[in-house]
Each structure stands twice: as C-alpha cells, then as structure tokens.
Amino acid sequence: MFDITLVQVFDFVGTLAFAISGIRLASAKKFDLFGAYVVGVTTAIGGGTMRDMMLGVSPFWMTNMFYLICSAIALLWVIVFRKLLVRQDNTWFLFDTIGLALFTVTGIEKTITTIGPSGEHFPFWTAIIMGTITGAGGGVLRDVFINEVPLIFRKEIYALACVIGGIAYYICHHLGLDSTLSAIICGITVVLMRLLAVKYKLHLPIIKGEE
Amino acid sequence: MFDITLVQVFDFVGTLAFAISGIRLASAKKFDLFGAYVVGVTTAIGGGTMRDMMLGVSPFWMTNMFYLICSAIALLWVIVFRKLLVRQDNTWFLFDTIGLALFTVTGIEKTITTIGPSGEHFPFWTAIIMGTITGAGGGVLRDVFINEVPLIFRKEIYALACVIGGIAYYICHHLGLDSTLSAIICGITVVLMRLLAVKYKLHLPIIKGEE
Amino acid sequence: MFDITLVQVFDFVGTLAFAISGIRLASAKKFDLFGAYVVGVTTAIGGGTMRDMMLGVSPFWMTNMFYLICSAIALLWVIVFRKLLVRQDNTWFLFDTIGLALFTVTGIEKTITTIGPSGEHFPFWTAIIMGTITGAGGGVLRDVFINEVPLIFRKEIYALACVIGGIAYYICHHLGLDSTLSAIICGITVVLMRLLAVKYKLHLPIIKGEE
Numbered sequence: 001m002f003d004i005t006l007v008q009v010f011d012f013v014g015t016l017a018f019a020i021s022g023i024r025l026a027s028a029k030k031f032d033l034f035g036a037y038v039v040g041v042t043t044a045i046g047g048g049t050m051r052d053m054m055l056g057v058s059p060f061w062m063t064n065m066f067y068l069i070c071s072a073i074a075l076l077w078v079i080v081f082r083k084l085l086v087r088q089d090n091t092w093f094l095f096d097t098i099g100l101a102l103f104t105v106t107g108i109e110k111t112i113t114t115i116g117p118s119g120e121h122f123p124f125w126t127a128i129i130m131g132t133i134t135g136a137g138g139g140v141l142r143d144v145f146i147n148e149v150p151l152i153f154r155k156e157i158y159a160l161a162c163v164i165g166g167i168a169y170y171i172c173h174h175l176g177l178d179s180t181l182s183a184i185i186c187g188i189t190v191v192l193m194r195l196l197a198v199k200y201k202l203h204l205p206i207i208k209g210e211e
Numbered sequence: 212m213f214d215i216t217l218v219q220v221f222d223f224v225g226t227l228a229f230a231i232s233g234i235r236l237a238s239a240k241k242f243d244l245f246g247a248y249v250v251g252v253t254t255a256i257g258g259g260t261m262r263d264m265m266l267g268v269s270p271f272w273m274t275n276m277f278y279l280i281c282s283a284i285a286l287l288w289v290i291v292f293r294k295l296l297v298r299q300d301n302t303w304f305l306f307d308t309i310g311l312a313l314f315t316v317t318g319i320e321k322t323i324t325t326i327g328p329s330g331e332h333f334p335f336w337t338a339i340i341m342g343t344i345t346g347a348g349g350g351v352l353r354d355v356f357i358n359e360v361p362l363i364f365r366k367e368i369y370a371l372a373c374v375i376g377g378i379a380y381y382i383c384h385h386l387g388l389d390s391t392l393s394a395i396i397c398g399i400t401v402v403l404m405r406l407l408a409v410k411y412k413l414h415l416p417i418i419k420g421e422e
Numbered sequence: 423m424f425d426i427t428l429v430q431v432f433d434f435v436g437t438l439a440f441a442i443s444g445i446r447l448a449s450a451k452k453f454d455l456f457g458a459y460v461v462g463v464t465t466a467i468g469g470g471t472m473r474d475m476m477l478g479v480s481p482f483w484m485t486n487m488f489y490l491i492c493s494a495i496a497l498l499w500v501i502v503f504r505k506l507l508v509r510q511d512n513t514w515f516l517f518d519t520i521g522l523a524l525f526t527v528t529g530i531e532k533t534i535t536t537i538g539p540s541g542e543h544f545p546f547w548t549a550i551i552m553g554t555i556t557g558a559g560g561g562v563l564r565d566v567f568i569n570e571v572p573l574i575f576r577k578e579i580y581a582l583a584c585v586i587g588g589i590a591y592y593i594c595h596h597l598g599l600d601s602t603l604s605a606i607i608c609g610i611t612v613v614l615m616r617l618l619a620v621k622y623k624l625h626l627p628i629i630k631g632e633e
Contacts, residue, residue, distance in 0.1 A: 023418065026364070032415035034371055035364025049265070054471070054481055058327040059265050062337045075418075082419055116480040117328070117539070126484045140567075145351075147360045149569045153448070153457025160456055204454035207445065207497075208504055234629065237575070243626035245582055246575025260476070269538040270476055273548045286629075293630055328539070356562075358571045 007102070014099020015067055017092050018044040019074035022142045024085065027078065029146050036078075039145050041071040047137030051107050051130045056117040097194045100135045101187035104162040107134025108169055109183065124173070128166030135162040135190070157197035157204065165190035218313070225310020226278055228303050229255040230285035233353045235296065238289065240357050247289075250356050252282040258348030262318050262341045267328040304409070311346045312401035315373040316394045318345025319380055335384070339377030346373040346401070368408035368415065376401035429524070436521020437489055439514050440466040441496035444564045446507065449500065451568050458500075461567050463493040469559030473529050473552045478539040519616045522557045523609035526584040529556025530591055531605065546595070550588030557584040557612070579619035579626065587612035 022043030026036040045067050049059040061067040078085065085092075111127035122130075136152055136159035143150040152158045168189040172182035196202065233254030237247040256278050260270040272278040289296065296303075322338035333341075347363055347370035354361040363369045379400040383393035407413065444465030448458040467489050471481040483489040500507065507514075533549035544552075558574055558581035565572040574580045590611040594604035618624065 024420070027418040027420040029360060029365075030417050031360075031364045032366070032417055034415050035361070036418040038364060038370075053264055053475055054484065056267070056328060056478070056480060058267060058329065058331060058333075062265065062327075062333055063331055065334075065336060068336075079418065116484075117478060118480065120480060120485055122480075122484055123487075125487060125490075144355060144566060145361060145364070147358065147569065149451060149453075150457070150567060153453045153460060153567070154451075155454070157456075159460075204456050206452050206454055207449040207458040207500065209446070209449040235631070238629040238631040240571060240576075241628050242571075242575045243577070243628055245626050246572070247629040249575060249581075264475055267478070267539060269478060269540065269542060269544075273476065273538075273544055274542055276545075276547060279547075289629065355566060356572060356575070358569065 010098050010102045011066075012070060013095040014102050015044045015070040016074050016077070017095035017099050018138055019071040020078060020085075020092060021096060021139070023075055023078045025142065025146050025148075027082075031146075033075070037071060037075050039142055040074050041068060042145060043138045043142040044071050044074075045138065046141035047103060047134045047139075048107070050137045050141075051110065051134045054130070054133075055111060055114045055122075057114060093198070097191050100158070100162065100194060101165065101190035104131040104135040104165050104190050105169070105183045105187050107131035108166055108186065109179065110134075124170050128163060128170065131166045131169075132159050132162040135159070154206075155203070157193065157202055160204065161190045161193035161197065164193050221309050221313045222277075223281060224306040225313050226255045226281040227285050227288070228306035228310050229349055230282040231289060231296075231303060232307060232350070234286055234289045236353065236357050236359075238293075242357075244286070248282060248286050250353055251285050252279060253356060254349045254353040255282050255285075256349065257352035258314060258345045258350075259318070261348045261352075262321065262345045265341070265344075266322060266325045266333075268325060308402050308405045311369070311373065311405060312376065312398035315342040315346040315376050315401050316380070316398050318342035319377055319397065320390065320394065321345075335381050339374060339381065342377045342380075343370050343373040346370070365417075366414070368404065368413055371415065372401045372404035372408065375404050432520050432524045433488075434492060435517040436524050437466045437492040438496050438499070439517035439521050440560055441493040442500060442507075442514060443518060443561070445497055445500045447564065447568050447570075449504075453568075455497070459493060459497050461564055462496050463490060464567060465560045465564040466493050466496075467560065468563035469525060469556045469561075470529070472559045472563075473532065473556045476552070476555075477533060477536045477544075479536060515620070519613050522580070522584065522616060523587065523612035526553040526557040526587050526612050527591070527605045527609050529553035530588055530608065531601065532556075546592050550585060550592065553588045553591075554581050554584040557581070576628075577625070579615065579624055582626065583612045583615035583619065586615050 019040035023036045023040040026039040031039065045059070045061045049061070052059045081088070108127045108131035111122050111130040112124065115121060139152055139158070140150045165186045169182050169186035172185050173179075177185070230251035234247045234251040237250040242250065256270070256272045260272070263270045292299070319338045319342035322333050322341040323335065326332060350363055350369070351361045376397045380393050380397035383396050384390075388396070441462035445458045445462040448461040453461065467481070467483045471483070474481045503510070530549045530553035533544050533552040534546065537543060561574055561580070562572045587608045591604050591608035594607050595601075599607070
C-alpha cells in the first residue's frame, strides 16, 4: 500500500517536472498556451509513448488521464509561479531526477514483461534501451518541437544515467535479487549518477570532427 | 449515397489543401520535387498516420492509393498555377478548413470504434485528442521537416478548433444524438471556430517566460 | 550459404556506412559521444524502425544486437580514423550505396510478406514506399536530430533511387521472375541510379515558389 503510494508520488512529481521543463522552454520561444501545453505533455509522455509504440502496445496515457492532468497542473504552475521558478530550480531538478529514475525502471519492467506482436520476448539489453528511451526520449521530442538540437546529445549526462541504472538492474536480476529490490537499486543508481554528474560537472567528451 | 459522395469530396479537397500547404512551404525552402512531394504527403497524411500507429492499426493510406494521388495532384497544381496561388488563398483556406473538420471527425470516430492491441476500448477524451492529432498533426510534422518551429504552437487557433469540435461531438453523443448528426455538428463547430478565429484575429495568449 | 554470407556482409558494411554518416554530422555539431552514437544508430536503423512500426511488427533491432554493435564499431572507427575519413570518402560512398540497395530490397520483401494487424496484405506500391523509407528514412531522422533540413529533400537523388529500384522489382515480379533474381535486379538498379546521379551530378529540379 505504502509502496504503491510512493511510486504514485514519484510518478506525479516526475511528470510535473518533465512537463515544466518543456513548458519553460516553450515560453522562451514565445509559444502560445496551447503550444506550451503540447510541448509540456510531449516532454512528460513522449518517451513512454515511443516505448509503447515499439513494444506494440497502446501508449500508456491513452487509457489514463493522470498524465494529461499533471501536465495541465504544470502549465498552471508555470503561469502562476513564473517569477519564482528560478528560485525553485533545485526542487525541480530533484523532481526531474526522481522522474528520470522512475521512468527508467518503468520502461525496463514493461519491456521484460511485454510479449511482442509476434509472440516474441525482448532481451534485457532491449529493456535497458527502452528504459533509457522512456526516461530521456521525451526531452528529445521536446527539443525537436522547439527546433533546437537535443540537449542530451551535447551537454549533459542524462540518458547515460538511465543506461547505467539499467545495467545495475541487469546485474541485480542476474544475481537473483527480486524485482522490487532490483528496481530500487536501479532507481538509486540513476539518481546518484545524475547528482554526481551535476555536482562534479561531469561531461562525456565531445566527438572530434575531421577537419 | 449522397452522404458518401460529399464526404469523399471533402476528403479530396481537404487532402489537396493540406498537401498544397506543405508543398508551398517546401518551395519557399528550395526543396526539390521529391522533397516537396514528401512534405506535401506528410502534411496530408501525417496526422492520421500518428493516430493509426497509436491505435495499433495499419496507417490508413497503406491500403488506399487515393491520398498519394491527391498529393501528386497537389504537386502538379503548385507547379502549374504557382503564380495564381496567392489569388486562390481564400479557396485554399476554405478547403483546408473543410479538411481540418473532416479529419477531426474521422479521427474521433476511428478511435471510438477501434479496439486496441490488448482488447481495450479508448475513452472519449482520447478520441478528442486523436481527432486533434488527425487534423493538426500533419502540420506539425511538416514544420519539423522544413526545420521551423511548428506554426500551430505559436500563432494560430487551429488545433484548438479540433479540440472544441471534439467536445461538441462528446456533448451530442452524451445527449443521445446519432453519430451522423454528432459528426455534422462537430465538423461545423470546427469550421466555425476556425473562421471566427481568422476573422476576428483571435489568438491564445503567449505564455510568459521567467525573465 | 554463400548468398546468406554476402547479404550479411552487405548488411554490415551498409549499417556501418549509415552510422558513420550520422556520427560525422554529429561531430560537426559538437555532439558528445553519447549523442554521436544515438545519431549514428538512428541513421542506421531509423528507416527500418519506421517501416516495422507502420507494418505493426517489432522493430527488427529489438531482438538482434547486430545493428547496435555495428554502430558502436562505426563510432570507434570515426574516433580512431577521423583524419583519414575524407580520404576514405569513396569507400564510404560505395558502402552507403550498397546499404541503400540492400535496405530497399529488405523493406520491399518484408512488406509483401507481412500480414498487417487486421489480417490485411499490403499492395506492391506500399512495399515500394516501405523500401524507400527503409533506405532513406534514417537519414531524414538523422537530419531532424542534428536540426538541419533533411538533405535528401533538397540536394541529392537518393530516395528516388530506392523508388526506381522498387519499380524494377515490381516489373520483375510482374514478369514472373523469382524473388532472388528480382531482388538482385532491384539492388543493382538502386546502385546504378545512385552512381549515375553522382557521376553526372543529376538533380531533380527545385520546386519554384510563388513570388
């Protein structure tokens, strides 16, 4: 009971943080309210939608209004508290990180329990990729919509935290830990990687061009 | 019989207008004939393709050549009548609006009659979103392909007309009207919203940024 | 036996060349290693992923690690040989062309042998489109990710080579040739079209705008 509630709280604050990141970037580009909402929703649910379409199941938000309502709350929040958002940056960073961890776990677990359209099971490395897409894919779609080069391809260790969390899940799974414990260790790994990357300003090297 | 013919006429002029809007923007960006055709097709069928992929059915155009032929006619039209296009603007605006209304209705009706890959039915609010994606999604893909910020996120009441039309459909449905009448009222609502928005230059407010 | 091996060699060098084209463009945009890898993978598998999602089957790479490994080799290659890449341009052009031909054939054959989610078969013209998307779609996604107007819409005869190869396949099929011979003729047509287009600098005309 407590578990379910905690996951729901994480889902709520994570969705909120993802949507707010999209809405803030949309506001910097002078989007109207509708456009800002669409970018916010896309940031929040875009990764999971890509995952579900590749897995051959209906996108998760199509039968559950929760995510659209969260995104509407995010829009209201940005409108009402816009002058306070910068001061709230640490909180939103934390919520965004919680969301990233939860969405990674969700993506992994959905992939290993889903049976594909032709009856196939997916290998664990596909689950890690799907966890990463669930966590980081919405941000890529957000950046495509605001016509910028995706941030996670250039500047930050973000998707890599999902990949490493996914590998942690796999190791736990391989060692015979149960799925709840594996999920918790995976989530904590994602959060730690992200916090360490930001605290120590860790970046991946830029790939060098030919000239 | 007359009904079917009228819907087909609307489908034809709507597809034509959508494709022409894509081809004109492609021509402004110096696309070649192939690129212009792809952008035209994408504008015309992109929204319905996203809808069908999320619903778990084959994209509608894959078994019906009609839409690709319409887009080819649109390409020819732009080549032959390019100097007259500006003078035809009111006509194309009207046809585009008819297409928007028809595609919204089509998207709603397909969603409420489709059973998802796991046997699920979709709620009516999902149908309204799918109607909006069917009507407005192709224009978003068009703008991604020509590397511009999607127009409907910044400037015009376009997708919102689909949403309001969808709500009108839901109210009719709720009041017990039959689906033909609900569809007609939905379509007229979309057309009226769009005409009023353009006539009175109605815009949604721009979302304010934090600085 | 020999056939299978040759197809696998073509698949390897084609995937490598596609991934390298994405990684090189990512490096010109100062992507980090993760971003460069994602762009490389997307260029290599993006077209086939779009095809499979439209056909209603699991994307081909989700159950076969080969394509992700090829893309990792491509990333290593660019890092190690970056100063030699320009000198290798003719080789990569050839490998890219082989990949284009093979992916076109693969897309066509998968489409005509796949049964859609509602039990439908797809017509041959849809197979030609799917062959073209398999060959050229990854490059479009690549250009969206690096925030450029897709190259194949403006400058080169690339996707058109797939279309013409697809028509060649259809003619062979119609004449009663078996599928191996049809596939070979299709592939050779794609290669020839591409080589002729580059050798004689053939372009499609730019579509003229209205002003």
